[in-house]
Amino acid sequence: MLSYAADCAIGCIAALRAIQGRCDAPILLGDALRKAARAVTSLSQGNTVIWRAQFLRQLELALFDYREFDLGAKCCSRARELFTATTHHQSAHPENIELIKANASRAHLLVTDQVDDELLSDFEAAKTTLIKYGDWRGYVTNLDVESSIECTRHGLTMKARDLVEEGLYYRDRTNNPWALGSLLYRQGELCMKQDHRKGKAKEALIESAEIFQRHSITPEPQRDRVEQGPGEALRVLGIKNAALIEPRGKFPIGRDEIGKLIRLVGGSNR
Secondary structure, eight states, X not given: OHHHHHHHHHHHHHHHHHOOSSTTHHHHHHHHHHHHHHHHHTOOSXXXXXXXXXXXXXXXXXXXXXXXXXXXXXXXXXXXXXXXXXXXXXXXXXXXXXXXXHHHHXXXXXXXXXXXXXXXXXXXXXXXXXXXXXXXXXXHHHHHHHHHHHHHHHOSOHHHHHHHHHHHHTGGGOOOHHHHHHHHHHHHXXXXXXXXXXXXXXXXXXXXXHHHXXXXXXXXXXXXXXXXXXXXXXXXXXXXXXXXXXXXXXXXXXXXXXXHHHHHHHTOOO
C-alpha cells in the first residue's frame, strides 16, 4: 500500500506543475513535493529505486518549468542514474517499468544541459516502446518535446514542422492538453513564416490559446526567452487583445531545501 501512496503523491506533482490559473498553485506544488519525498523515502521493503527515480523526474521538470535550469540539470543527472539502476525483472509488471522509463527519457532530454549519445539513443528507443504498448499520450508528448527542442536548438526547421504535424495527426489519441496546446502553438509559429499560411497560423494559435486558458496551463519555458504563449504570436498577427501568459514566479521551495530533497531521495538505491 505504501507504494501506491508514493505513486499518488508523485502523480500530484505532475498535475500541479501545469496549473497557472490559481494563485495558490505554487504553494500546493511545494507541499506536494515535500509530501511525495516523505512517501518515497518511507518505503522500506522491496525495490524503491523506481519511486525515487520517478520523484526526481517530476522534480527536475518542475524546476525546469520555473527556469531553475541548473538545479533541474543536477536533478536530471541523478534521476538518470536511478532509472539506469532499475531493471525490468525487479517488477511483477515489467511492461510498467518499460513505459515509465520510456516516458522519463523525454524529461531528461528536455531538462539536461548536456545531451549525449546514450540519451538520444534512449529517447529513440522510447518512441518504439510507447508505440509497442499503445501509449499514444506518451508518444504525442514525446513528439511535442522533440519539436520544442528542435526549435530551441535549430529554429523553425522542416524537421520541427514534420514532428509537429505527426503529433497533431495523433491528436485524437491523447488526452494531454499541455502537449496539444504546445503543438498547436508551434504549428502557428511555423505557419507564420509563410504568407499563404497566415490563416492557418491564426487558426492554430487561437485554438492553442483556448486550450491554455481552459486548462489554466502554460507552455514549457524556452531557455533563451521568457515565454508568453500563443498570445504573443497572435498579437503579431494583429489580434491586439490576445492574452499573454504571465511568466512563473519564484520556485516554491528554496534552493537549499531543493538540494536536500535531491540528496535525500536520490542518495540511496534502496
